[in-house]
Amino acid sequence: xxxxxxxxxxxxxxxxxxxxxxxxxxxxxxxxxxxxxxxxxxxxxxxxxxxxxxxxxxxxxxxxxxxxxxxxxxxxxxxxxxxxxxxxxxxxxxxxxxxxxxxxxxxxxxxxxxxxxxxxxxxxxxxxxxxxxxxxxxxxxxxxxxxxxxxxxxxxxxxxxxxxxxxxxxxxxxxxxxxxxxxxxxxxxxxxxxxxxxxxxxxxxxxxxxxxxxxxxxxxxxxxxxxxxxxxxxxxxxxxxxxxxxxxx
Amino acid sequence: xxxxxxxxxxxxxxxxxxxxxxxxxxxxxxxxxxxxxxxxxxxxxxxxxxxxxxxxxxxxxxxxxxxxxxxxxxxxxxxxxxxxxxxxxxxxxxxxxxxxxxxxxxxxxxxxxxxxxxxxxxxxxxxxxxxxxxxxxxxxxxxxxxxxxxxxxxxxxxxxxxxxxxxxxxxxxxxxxxxxxxxxxxxxxxxxxxxxxxxxxxxxxxxxxxxxxxxxxxxxxxxxxxxxxxxxxxxxxxxxxxxxxxxxx
DNA sequence: TATTTAGGTTGATATGAATCAACTCTGAAC
DNA sequence: GTTCAGAGTTGATTCATATCAACCTAAATA
Numbered sequence: 001x002x003x004x005x006x007x008x009x010x011x012x013x014x015x016x017x018x019x020x021x022x023x024x025x026x027x028x029x030x031x032x033x034x035x036x037x038x039x040x041x042x043x044x045x046x047x048x049x050x051x052x053x054x055x056x057x058x059x060x061x062x063x064x065x066x067x068x069x070x071x072x073x074x075x076x077x078x079x080x081x082x083x084x085x086x087x088x089x090x091x092x093x094x095x096x097x098x099x100x101x102x103x104x105x106x107x108x109x110x111x112x113x114x115x116x117x118x119x120x121x122x123x124x125x126x127x128x129x130x131x132x133x134x135x136x137x138x139x140x141x142x143x144x145x146x147x148x149x150x151x152x153x154x155x156x157x158x159x160x161x162x163x164x165x166x167x168x169x170x171x172x173x174x175x176x177x178x179x180x181x182x183x184x185x186x187x188x189x190x191x192x193x194x195x196x197x198x199x200x201x202x203x204x205x206x207x208x209x210x211x212x213x214x215x216x217x218x219x220x221x222x223x224x225x226x227x228x229x230x231x232x233x234x235x236x237x238x239x240x241x242x243x244x245x246x247x248x249x
Numbered sequence: 250x251x252x253x254x255x256x257x258x259x260x261x262x263x264x265x266x267x268x269x270x271x272x273x274x275x276x277x278x279x280x281x282x283x284x285x286x287x288x289x290x291x292x293x294x295x296x297x298x299x300x301x302x303x304x305x306x307x308x309x310x311x312x313x314x315x316x317x318x319x320x321x322x323x324x325x326x327x328x329x330x331x332x333x334x335x336x337x338x339x340x341x342x343x344x345x346x347x348x349x350x351x352x353x354x355x356x357x358x359x360x361x362x363x364x365x366x367x368x369x370x371x372x373x374x375x376x377x378x379x380x381x382x383x384x385x386x387x388x389x390x391x392x393x394x395x396x397x398x399x400x401x402x403x404x405x406x407x408x409x410x411x412x413x414x415x416x417x418x419x420x421x422x423x424x425x426x427x428x429x430x431x432x433x434x435x436x437x438x439x440x441x442x443x444x445x446x447x448x449x450x451x452x453x454x455x456x457x458x459x460x461x462x463x464x465x466x467x468x469x470x471x472x473x474x475x476x477x478x479x480x481x482x483x484x485x486x487x488x489x490x491x492x493x494x495x496x497x498x
Numbered sequence: 499t500a501t502t503t504a505g506g507t508t509g510a511t512a513t514g515a516a517t518c519a520a521c522t523c524t525g526a527a528c
Numbered sequence: 529g530t531t532c533a534g535a536g537t538t539g540a541t542t543c544a545t546a547t548c549a550a551c552c553t554a555a556a557t558a
Contacts (some may be wrong), residue, residue: 006353074404075486082396094396097389102396109320111373126375139388140346146395147331147343153402158545189506197403199546204507220554242273407515438536451515453537469524 020088057095066111081105163235267335306344315360330444358435412484
């Protein structure tokens, strides 16, 4: 109860990510019960895997700090990057059906995670309707994120993809209460290129252009958004279109 | 119990899709309980919507017969096709979190669905662990399908995309016990093009080539696969690569 | 401090698929 | 049967991004 925890080892009830992570909407005593099943281990070092494809599924993982890349390979050995997971995000949904992980999850930076042993977690969701609902949100988010990734790949050109990626990261930091127009991103341009279905050269050229045009700068691991409107415009997500999601076609 | 049902109105316990759909792994009496909550309505005509974006989420839908296209629009009004749902597939997962549908679902052919009112279904999963597990499979499938779609879009050229699409449809029919090298596909080439991130012209050219090369023919609504090996080869999914999903990079 | 190496940049060139345009086919409506 | 619209085809051309290649930079290692 009153034990001392390091910054990497905070209980759910003291965690700044409550609004994003599983505790959302839970009562104090319910959070306490969740806290009791959370397994907090030593942080992963950069380059360490949280899990690998084909590993047994033992737990869901909530990111506490750091960044994790979820990836796999095509049968010709090319890498596919499925996404990047930030603090508050949940990893492991891919294994719910088969009880084996389908992809690899690697820390891109020092990363600490809260491990939720699935057996225990599952029992708890049976008892706490709100936790079950939050689990649905997490799952749903995973599905919708995938669809958004597809949308980006089918319908956006290179400029729009890069702009949308930067904007998306900015939004995700904002929703976590961090600065959204200036932040540290421990993701290689190379990995972003793969995620966006582009080459590193193309990403590099586009970032050079964004910098020159006063849109945004991404040098080293620092992202600075100079003009949010320009960025949104470049991403092609500004034009509000009333009838857009109506089924008319 | 002994009521007469049309071909479009079969109870779960007599349904040929048991192996694919929710009843998988359930006991006879459990299937009975599932049967009791299923709401079977008149079939949808071609062009009718099962649900539209922003509709309230009331139920999950299991396709009994026909084909449904799940789609939405970008904010610039371009259509995005997320997938095609065949008999045994489940629609509505996209709404689990927000309790509102995110996309539009339209029948591409006369389509009958089994409606599972979510409230009742949810209660039943609480009581039947096997049904809950099957629900996890369904959700997981939705996530993995999305990832596979992304993979196709990032890493495959036009030929491979079309070949993989045809092969994928073939496999899905095969797993349902239908003919897999000759089948009816009520999907417009136009819709496939959108799904694959290509133009109708490109799809048309590729299909002409496949026909000329004796790979496969898709004329009108009839698909005939002439040479499965060639098709797999063209799709680029034949090369088996041992170390492919290992985390080495 | 020197060396190595992975990541990133920049330029020249190639190419796959989009675009534009004209035309044909097919099935539905009259 | 005729008309018409939407779907599909085919060809010529354009263009965005990949590819190839050389080089730079900074962090890691010796």
